[in-house]
Amino acid sequence: MTCWYQSGFKKSENMKQHIFPAIKLTVLSFFLVSVLYPFLIWSIAQVAPAHGEGETVMINNKPVGYEKEGQLFNEDKYFWGRPSAVNYNAAVSGGSNKGPTNNDYLKEVAARTDTFIAHNPGILKQQVPSDLVTASGSGLDPDISPDAAYLQIKRIANSRNLSEAAIRGLVDKHVEGPLVGLFGTSSVNVLYLNIALDNMK
Secondary structure: OOOOHHHHHHHHHHHHHHHHHHHHHHHHHHHHHHHHHHHHHHHHHHOOOOOOOOOEEEOOOOEEEOOOEOOEEEEOOOOOOOOOOOOOOOOHHOOOOOOOOHHHHHHHHHHHHHHHHHHHHOOOHHHHHHHHHHOOOOOOOEEEEEHHHHHHHHHHHHOOOOOOHHHHHHHHHHOOOOOOOOEEOOOEEHHHHHHHHHOOO
8 A cells, every 4th residue: 555645755756757857958948949049040140241131132233133042034035043832932931842743733843844845945845954843942042953054045045136155155154063062063043144144245
């Protein structure tokens, strides 16, 4: 037979063994996640070129976009960037959350592919790079692959009455290699490329 005071003693011991450590862990986690981590990220941002703010691209003292934020280009005379699941809205950055076997997602990708081919006659479906018909995880990717840029040269040359060689040379100049030659893949910033395109004589 267990006495009432023995039972109370066991409950007290259980509280010390389980509840108090859980409270300590909760307080510690709150400090790390809500105080220390945000302060660390803020501190790192202060040494970045724009001090944690968006790096605005200016032309004639007027903002035309952000270096790290994609925007919509759908005219034939411009290079097109990656599609956006959030209509390039940085306030609701994110992907579609639809898997690669989702029927709605597949229809959406097929429609984007058909639209691209309609504006780029002679290109086959299997030639269209995935980054031209699928949205990135953020929905704000400012870059495309070099292949995606080169594939659009003929359309832009015809639209602007320029030589394909001249536009290819422009793309070549805007291809950025992997970070320190090791991390990531080669890419082209669509905004900077289109600005340079408008400045071509």
